[in-house]
Amino acid sequence: MTANATPTGDLCSMPALLRRNAREFAGRPAYREKEYGIWQSWTWAEAAQEIEWLALGFLALGMERGDHVAVIGRNRPDHYWAMVAAQMCGAVPVPLYADAVAEEMAYVLGHCGARFVVCGDQEQVDKVIDIQDELHQIDHVLYHDKRGMRKYDHEHLNWLHDIRDEGKAAHFRHEHELAKREAELTYDSTCVMLYTSGTTGKPKGVVLSNRNIIETSKNSSEFDHLRADDEILAYLPMAWVGDFIFSMGQALWNGFCVNCPESAETMMTDLKEIAPTYYFAPPRVFETQLTSVMIRMEDASPLKKRLFRHYMALARKVGPQILDGKPVGLVDRLRYAMGEFAIYGPLKNTLGFSRVRVGYTAGEAIGPEIFDFYRSLGINLKQLYGQTEASVFIAQQPDHEVRADTVGVTSPGVEIRIAENGEIFYRSPGTFVEYYNNPESTASTKDPEGWVATGDAGFFEEETGHLRIIDRAKDVGKMADGHMFAPKYVENKLKFYPDVLEAVVFGNGREMCTAFINIDLTAVGNWAERNNIAYASYQELAGHPQVLETIRSHVEEVNRSVAQDDMLSACQIHRFLVLHKELDADDGEMTRTRKVRRAKIEEKFHDLIAGLYDGSESVYTETEVTYEDGRKGSISATLQLVDAATVTPRHHKVAAE
């Protein structure tokens, strides 16, 4: 079946797609970047020329077939070009997380044996130089931003632009070789290697072939009718498979324009200026945006507040139906049109969503209120389910069949099988080739027939055929009394409150559930400001009695809602505490994609967990923290442990009667 799909014409690699775009969309914008306050743009023809010069420069530096080229930096055209240029030379690009600390980077660079490292700026170069002493395989370090680099020893260090100029000057010498290398690329050549975030253990290098990327890009583009005149904003980490599919795979396949923000802080402004038509964001970004809208509305004049409330109530009622093309009365349609003019339109414009045709969110569950807020404004926000090993897409929601609690139907070309224990398996043309240098892991994840275990438990809804995810299969456990324990289910319910940033629920093999809560500094800080509550630090705010009281009311509300679910009613939270620090990837408590590392947290805060179960009222603890520059420090705190009321589940009542 599709697993053996053949390329369309000779389009069997990213460079081949680039050449086609340079021919067919020569004058259309391919890349934009905001530099010095102005959007600079490159057409496909210009981009292809730049990439070719860069590739020639790489050849002049001695890049060989199969070399690994690490790319570390934020999203900018230069970095995307370096990846395609590396592919042209027959090398394999390996984008890395720019915010990784040196030791994490050392592992990945050592594991893939990168000979070339392309860095964004001095910060990244410094990290690479730090670890170069241990890793002797790095031959050349290239950088984009010259700032602060003048005094460095440039024997093995080059400005990327110089390499491009060198390639341009040396084109007669290397053109022939480059053409030969490009012609050698097949549908089965490696396209990219991406490191998984590693919720458990060391990151693994996922090898994806041209077939994986191009087939997936093709299928998903057809599913959502993506076009050459679409616009996206490339702002998510380049090391993440989603960015590779959206900004490289789909962009090259469709020939649409990739816009790179000026810096991470200006992302919201740039989003507004570009107003992408195709947009992806993890739930956290949508949450942050919604929180900031709500905070600003709190400060608005009474009239504006009333208008906003009135029209948002209307939008909640009829917005999603209008978007899904369901019948809505004429009066409501007219009122909604008024609202579009007065509230929704301007609001979407401010958020940068005026032109979004297709919006996706994935990675974590999104709160139904948040999801519905955007849908009710008329933004076609959908959910998808995927992972690196699948080149993203496993399941996604088609237009007009969008719901907050499912992840949609099976993506085109993908087959899904649910095992007896509820674990989801899939097989698709996007299924990865292997884990680099790790045959055992490859074998344990992908069986000989090509089925891959996702590690997630879920089921298909019978009436709609939509897939629902319950939790990580390995996190689903049993409590001491034999009831099912699904922490994520409860955590997500908690995280839907704006005050709660993160929650970790414990209870596997125990007689009751307890939880750690992280408060959201923006939301709680704003609340404190409005209520004249003074605080000096995150820690102090997190320990404030009124904050604890608010969180307790949230927890109790969640308990009531959890009690409604017959299967999971035992997962109600009996005791909880509010952590004195934010869970952080630098401390290893979360992955770089901000997924909680349960085992690590359990080990690190074992004293707090013990406190939650032995009934004590407060616990003193000292915690090691890592600062952004890698230095360590420690903070200490005395945490209050809070009891929360629980509800007797329905079926227990029945049994008692």
Add this chain to the structure above:
Amino acid sequence: MKDLYEPYVTDDGRTIGGCLMEMKNITLKFGGVVAIKDISFDIREGEIRAIIGPNGAGKSSMLNVISGFYTPSEGEVWYKGSVRPMMKPYEVARQGVGRTFQNIALFEGMSVLDNVMTGRLTHMKASLWEQAIWWGKAEREEVHNREQVEKIIDFLEIQAIRKTPVGRLPYGLKKRVELARALAAEPSLLLLDEPMAGMNVEEKEDMSRFILDVNDEFGTTIALIEHDMGVVMDLSDRVVVMDYGKKIGDGTPDEVRGNQDVIDAYLGVPHA
């Protein structure tokens, strides 16, 4: 005397050149109050020169003499090889002396971009008439000035607040905007009056990095007043120490640190 100003290269690879400014026997009096008493020191091209001292030692007065805001009662200011005649502060600024202020002096109602653009004033040559017509010289000039300003905005990493009114910014960022405005004038000598006052450790670290970067990237000579001794000793190539309007020490951070007069001035000695 001449070989005293032989260029040399510092440990971190910066080249320190000849004498850029020399203060010769400066005395400054306000009526009967003697703020500065017979002080001489020099500032060399490309170096970071700190002026330190306890409160009321006359540091800010000294900076005001350098920037031309005060005219010394006695003594000479030598700048780029000649004695500087009596000048208005804006004339001094035109000669390439830029500064920031101890108490932030920005236009609160204007955006960051506009504030920084005012720093380009000394580089605007178009006449009022040409500005009014706009087309031609004034437009070309504006484009060039904006480009320079954008480079500085990029350099100091304040892109995200480009259009934000200064009044809405936190203190640390205002300080950075002030630095940006001073840099926009492309000064050869940059005076910083307590650039880190009132900042937390993280903001101080950022500011220190920017000061070093400015010095390194643009080769700007910097004279700064600062209270945080740790910062001063880390940043500067040479330090002048003042106390009660007199100079009590001058030299590298290590030399100054070992100077008994300086230790006394900071730790205090019984005044017999």
